[in-house]
Every structure is written in structure tokens, then in C-alpha cells.
Amino acid sequence: MWNGLCFEIEVVDISFRFGVQDDAPQLDRVQSLSIVGLCKSHYTNEEIRALTQHIKPYHTWIAQGMFSGFFVFLAENNGDIVGFSSISGKGILHGMYVLPEYSQRGIGSKLLSGVESTAKQRGTEYISVTASLNSQYFYEKHGYQYLGSASLPLRQGTTIKAISMQKILTCP
Ligand SMILES: CC(C)(COP(=O)(O)OP(=O)(O)OC[C@H]1O[C@@H](n2cnc3c(N)ncnc32)[C@H](O)[C@@H]1OP(=O)(O)O)[C@@H](O)C(=O)NCCC(=O)NCCS
Numbered sequence: 075m076w077n078g079l080c081f082e083i084e085v086v087d088i089s090f091r092f093g094v095q096d097d098a099p100q101l102d103r104v105q106s107l108s109i110v111g112l113c114k115s116h117y118t119n120e121e122i123r124a125l126t127q128h129i130k131p132y133h134t135w136i137a138q139g140m141f142s143g144f145f146v147f148l149a150e151n152n153g154d155i156v157g158f159s160s161i162s163g164k165g166i167l168h169g170m171y172v173l174p175e176y177s178q179r180g181i182g183s184k185l186l187s188g189v190e191s192t193a194k195q196r197g198t199e200y201i202s203v204t205a206s207l208n209s210q211y212f213y214e215k216h217g218y219q220y221l222g223s224a225s226l227p228l229r230q231g232t233t234i235k236a237i238s239m240q241k242i243l244t245c246p
Contacts, residue, residue: 088181090188093146093158098133100155101146104171105129108157109206111174116207121234128228135160135168143196144168147188149181159185161193165243167203186216194243201241213239 093101107127113122135144143163149156149172157172159182167189172182193201204224205213212235219241225233 088156089150090184091148091150093136093148093160095133095136097146097148097155097158098131098136101132101148101158101169102129104155104158104173105132105169107173108171111146112172112177113206113208117207117234124228124232125226126236132160145189145192147185149176149185149194149222151176157181157185159189161189161201163196163198165193165198165201167201170203170205182212183216189242190243198243200243204236205239207235210237210239212243217241 106129109126109129110122110220113125115124118216123237131148136146144160146158146160147171148158156176159167159171160169161167170182171187172185190201201218203213204226205218210220221238221240224236224238225235227233
């Protein structure tokens with residue numbers, strides 16, 4: 075609905091499920107659009123371009139992870155993927171992306187608690203993430219501790235500033 079100020083997407087019915095290999099093209103699309111739309115507060119256009127060019131296609135992650143406990147948890151609106159999170163069997167959070175037009179509606183929080191509870195059920199003791207600078211508040215709000223600055227290696231020897239965060243999954 076166009077309200078004169080901004081374009082609002084009507085969130086009809088958000089559902090959550092685990093991802094499968096066939097979801098990979100949509101995951102790649104969500105990842106790129108999310109970085110382009112939501113990381114510009116903390117990164118230059120050049121850094122965003124480098125980041126989107128660097129990212130590994132999701133079918134590669136899914137194929138590699140099939141034997142190591144890697145899984146994707148995703149959100150759909152009327153059959154379209156609007157956000158997802160992914161985590162390795164060792165508790166490394168690889169991806170946490172929501173489409174810009176669906177952000178700030180609690181979808182990221184639900185995705186994060188989905189991967190956390192599944193990881194916990196699988197015996198993971200803590201989750202580590204090399205997070206983008208713009209996501210620090212989001213992770214802190216969900217109990218992640220800032221461990222220090224980090225850098226994400228990109229192609230051709232360049233790096234991008236990031237932060238290292240961790241959450242201990244203690245039993246209540
Ligand atoms: C980080 C991200 C996944 C959050 O998803 P989301 O669906 O918007 O998150 P939620 O709606 O559940 O928000 C939870 C809280 O984080 C806050 N938040 C979310 N994005 C924020 C941002 N860019 N800046 C400041 N606060 C933010 C929300 O305001 C909310 O806090 P509140 O309840 O106090 O208002 C999303 O912004 C995103 O995809 N960012 C780009 C990709 C990225 O950087 N991912 C992290 C890579 S490690």
C-alpha cells in the first residue's frame with residue numbers, strides 16, 4: 075500500500091520452516107538485497123559492492139553443509155522467502171538476513187531464536203558470529219556479547235570491518 079511517504083508491504087502471513095537445497099536461489103537474492111538495503115548505514119557503496127560480490131552462493135553452503143549439521147531457517151510470506159538465518163554444526167552463525175521492506179517487524183528476532191533453539195537441541199554450547207557493524211544492536215538485544223572488532227576477508231586480499239560476537243546457550 076502506498077501511503078504517500080513510503081511503500082508499505084502488507085505482511086499477510088509469515089510462516090517459518092527449515093530451508094532445503096531448492097531454496098538456494100531465493101536465499102542468494104534475499105542475502106544480496108538485504109546487504110544492499112540495510113548495511114549502508116555503516117559501509118560505503120564500494121564496501122557493499124565488494125561484500126555482495128564476495129558472498130558464497132547458498133547452494134554451495136547447503137551442499138557442503140549437508141554432512142556437517144549446517145541448516146537454514148527461513149521466513150516466507152505467501153510462498154516468497156523474506157528472510158533467513160543459517161548456522162553450522164559447530165555453532166557458527168553464517169547468515170542472518172531480512173529483506174529491507176520486511177525489516178523491523180520482528181522477523182529477524184524469530185529467525186534468530188529458531189536457529190538458537192535448534193542448535194541448543196543439537197547440543198551446541200555457544201553461538202559465534204562475525205557480524206556486520208550495523209547488526210551490533212540487534213545481536214546485543216538478543217544476548218550476544220561483543221568480543222571485539224574483526225575483519226571479514228574478501229577477494230583479492232581486501233577486508234571489511236566487522237565485529238565478533240558470541241552467545242552462550244546455557245540451559246534455563
Ligand atoms: C539485522 C537484521 C537481520 C534484523 O532483522 P529485523 O527483522 O529487522 O529484526 P527485528 O525486527 O526482529 O528487530 C529486533 C530489534 O533490532 C532492531 N534493529 C533491527 N535492525 C536494526 C538496525 N539496522 N539498526 C538498529 N536497530 C535495528 C529493531 O529495532 C528491534 O529492536 P527494538 O525491538 O528495540 O525496536 C536485518 O536488519 C538485516 O537483515 N540486516 C542486513 C543484513 C545484516 O547485516 N545481517 C547481519 C549479518 S551478520
